[in-house]
Amino acid sequence: MSAVHKHPIPAAIADNALINRQQYETMYRQSVEDPDTFWRQQGKAVDWITPYQKVKNTSFAPGNVSIRWFEDGTLNLSANCLDRHLAERGEQTAILWESDSGEETQTITYRQLHQRVCRFANVLKSLGLKQGDVVAIYMPMVPETAVAMLACARLGLIHSVIFAGFSPEAIAGRIIDSNARLVITADEGLRAGKTIPLKKNVDDALANPSVNSVEHTIVFQRTRGAIAWHPNRDLWWHELLERAEDDCPPVELSAEAPLFILYTSGSTGKPKGVLHTTGGYLVYATLTFKYVFDYHDGDIYWCTADMGWVTGHSYALYGPLSNGAVTLLFEGVLTSPEPNRMAKIVDKYQVNILYTAPTAIRSLMAQGDLAIEGTCRDSLRIMGSVGEPINPEAWEWYYYTIGNGKCPIVDTWWQTETGGFMLTPLPGVTELKAGSATKPFFGVKPALVDNDGKILDGACEGNLVITDSWPGQARTLFGDHDRFEQTYFSSFKNFYFSGDGARRDEDGDYWITGRVDDVLNVSGHRLGTAEIESALVSHPKIAEAAVVGIAHYIKGQAIYAYITLNHGEQPSDELYDEVIKWVRKEIGPIATPDILHWTQTLPKTRSGKIMRRILRKIADGDTSNLGDTSTLADPGVVEKLLQEKASMKAAS
Numbered sequence: 001m002s003a004v005h006k007h008p009i010p011a012a013i014a015d016n017a018l019i020n021r022q023q024y025e026t027m028y029r030q031s032v033e034d035p036d037t038f039w040r041q042q043g044k045a046v047d048w049i050t051p052y053q054k055v056k057n058t059s060f061a062p063g064n065v066s067i068r069w070f071e072d073g074t075l076n077l078s079a080n081c082l083d084r085h086l087a088e089r090g091e092q093t094a095i096l097w098e099s100d101s102g103e104e105t106q107t108i109t110y111r112q113l114h115q116r117v118c119r120f121a122n123v124l125k126s127l128g129l130k131q132g133d134v135v136a137i138y139m140p141m142v143p144e145t146a147v148a149m150l151a152c153a154r155l156g157l158i159h160s161v162i163f164a165g166f167s168p169e170a171i172a173g174r175i176i177d178s179n180a181r182l183v184i185t186a187d188e189g190l191r192a193g194k195t196i197p198l199k200k201n202v203d204d205a206l207a208n209p210s211v212n213s214v215e216h217t218i219v220f221q222r223t224r225g226a227i228a229w230h231p232n233r234d235l236w237w238h239e240l241l242e243r244a245e246d247d248c249p250p251v252e253l254s255a256e257a258p259l260f261i262l263y264t265s266g267s268t269g270k271p272k273g274v275l276h277t278t279g280g281y282l283v284y285a286t287l288t289f290k291y292v293f294d295y296h297d298g299d300i301y302w303c304t305a306d307m308g309w310v311t312g313h314s315y316a317l318y319g320p321l322s323n324g325a326v327t328l329l330f331e332g333v334l335t336s337p338e339p340n341r342m343a344k345i346v347d348k349y350q351v352n353i354l355y356t357a358p359t360a361i362r363s364l365m366a367q368g369d370l371a372i373e374g375t376c377r378d379s380l381r382i383m384g385s386v387g388e389p390i391n392p393e394a395w396e397w398y399y400y401t402i403g404n405g406k407c408p409i410v411d412t413w414w415q416t417e418t419g420g421f422m423l424t425p426l427p428g429v430t431e432l433k434a435g436s437a438t439k440p441f442f443g444v445k446p447a448l449v450d451n452d453g454k455i456l457d458g459a460c461e462g463n464l465v466i467t468d469s470w471p472g473q474a475r476t477l478f479g480d481h482d483r484f485e486q487t488y489f490s491s492f493k494n495f496y497f498s499g500d501g502a503r504r505d506e507d508g509d510y511w512i513t514g515r516v517d518d519v520l521n522v523s524g525h526r527l528g529t530a531e532i533e534s535a536l537v538s539h540p541k542i543a544e545a546a547v548v549g550i551a552h553y554i555k556g557q558a559i560y561a562y563i564t565l566n567h568g569e570q571p572s573d574e575l576y577d578e579v580i581k582w583v584r585k586e587i588g589p590i591a592t593p594d595i596l597h598w599t600q601t602l603p604k605t606r607s608g609k610i611m612r613r614i615l616r617k618i619a620d621g622d623t624s625n626l627g628d629t630s631t632l633a634d635p636g637v638v639e640k641l642l643q644e645k646a647s648m649k650a651a652s
Contacts, residue, residue, distance in 0.1 A: 049075055055069065057069070059493060077282050118621065126243075135160065139185060156257045166587070168205040177436050189311060192336035192337075262274050273478030279471075280419075288319065292410050311386050351379065352381045354380055364614075383408070388521045389555075411432075423512075426439075447466075458506075461513065463500075495559055529651055541565055549616075561597065597619075601640065618638070
């Protein structure tokens with residue numbers, strides 16, 4: 001292993017941090033040794049309508065996985081993000097927004113946001129939606145997306161935000177699974193100067209004969225581009241708001257009332273609808289935001305994530321607003337129209353806390369000094385990283401070039417299923433190590449286990465599990481609790497299995513080593529290999545496909561697809577392009593294979609199982625140790641694959 005780059009806590013941070021190392025150790029010890037007492041106190045960080053008496057009621061036991069926190073309390077998330085701030089900070093900025101071009105901006109106060117949310121909640125009520133109904137949201141990064149989410153939470157509607165890069169087929173699958181009654185979208189989106197046909201994608205999704213739950217589509221007018229209109233189904237956002245009242249009391253909801261569904265890729269093909277509930281999630285998002293970003297009143301905070309991912313939910317919207325923070329939302333791309341766009345936005349808004357992804361950092365790093373040209377970024381105090389492990393070289397570049405060598409980097413490890421941060425440095429607590437997620441957050445009990453489930457002690461490497469529940473934990477998979485238990489609790493009994501591997505060093509700090517299951521991490525997006533393979537083999541000319549991930553300098557992992565064609569079909573440049581377009585249509589641009597490897601056969605055992613280990617090695621160009629190949633039905637297949645590799649081309 002290469003030398004570890006260590007960075008002490010800057011004195012300016014240590015002197016003003018919310019907690020120091022001694023306080024962290026005391027609080028962490030109580031959080032894992034006496035979680036009831038710890039969370040009974042910390043739960044008071046949010047406002048309750050009916051205070052809770054019960055705190056933790058959880059089980060990871062086989063056949064009895066059950067997760068409930070604060071279950072007899074009642075509250076409203078929207079009221080916690082808006083109403084409770086009106087008396088003291090009603091005129092304070094809640095949301096700053098910058099458009100893709102930068103020519104449009106908005107500054108929205110807490111009072112203005114409250115009014116917008118109340119009016120839109122009344123729109124939703126007027127359509128007959130009731131508590132527990134699902135609303136699908138397929139929107140660009142505009143303030144109206146936040147308004148729609150908060151309005152759903154105000155009424156106890158379950159929102160299901162679908163990333164605006166997903167295809168009509170992916171949208172349809174999520175609507176069918178969730179039984180959504182309403183879709184909220186825009187005429188078009190804008191990204192790096194290009195328009196995205198959001199309404200058309202929704203129309204195509206709703207044309208799927210299996211989609212039969214949707215009653216209406218609300219359309220926000222973003223570009224005024226020409227769109228098809230279905231008068232019995234489609235409604236204009238602005239026309240509905242004109243008729244809506246300003247007052248809408250928040251609905252009293254159980255702590256365990258469902259809040260949102262987010263679909264995330266699994267290893268078995270069909271995306272999983274991860275379900276989060278209201279009370280525990282909000283407590284956890286509130287607390288993690290406050291301590292991990294060391295948020296002080298008046299700080300300008302910018303999370304660059306899209307609202308279609310859990311990072312957008314927890315740390316662009318709910319965590320910041322619950323804390324009364326100023327959150328910046330950006331519609332565009334961090335390197336468009338110029339490589340220094342991100343740095344210019346930091347200076348323009350005097351951003352104090354910046355939270356972005358390793359993929360973005362590496363793409364900026366590739367631009368060299370152009371990424372910071374004409375900017376100073378002196379306002380930055382804390383920086384963060386999210387979505388995938390960050391390599392030490394990118395960490396160091398981020399630290400010195402973007403942060404001027406003075407901003408602690410909180411390298412956060414967490415998942416859609418965890419709701420909030422699990423392993424992370426704390427600015428006033430943790431000596432930083434480039435590339436390490438360091439220590440667990442309060443209430444998180446990580447462990448490393450071998451493949452038999454035996455807990456490993458000391459410095460070691462293994463499968464990363466969590467041995468007890470935390471408030472932000474997902475409760476189930478929507479409509480499929482058996483799959484929830486099978487996916488997360490069957491590999492290692494009585495533990496939550498993250499699907500990631502990790503290493504723990506001599507200091508007890510954790511280093512995430514990546515997925516150990518058949519899930520890829522491409523630009524911070526989780527994609528199941530089975531999902532991509534399913535899309536490939538649905539092409540009429542493809543007989544079989546196997547997908548693996550390979551290292552990619554910018555994206556972390558790239559998608560490498562081995563493809564066997566039907567008898568009589570031949571590879572061609574035209575077919576190559578056709579297959580690429582096919583996958584983009586079936587799933588979306590984020591699932592586009594980087595490399596197609598035409599092959600006549602795949603390495604299979606005599607029982608018919610594909611040996612993916614060998615495919616990964618060949619894709620990576622590492623043939624020094626292919627391991628035991630004695631179980632292959634055709635031992636000569638490896639040599640054939642190596643010969644084929646020389647003639648393939650990279651996808652553009």
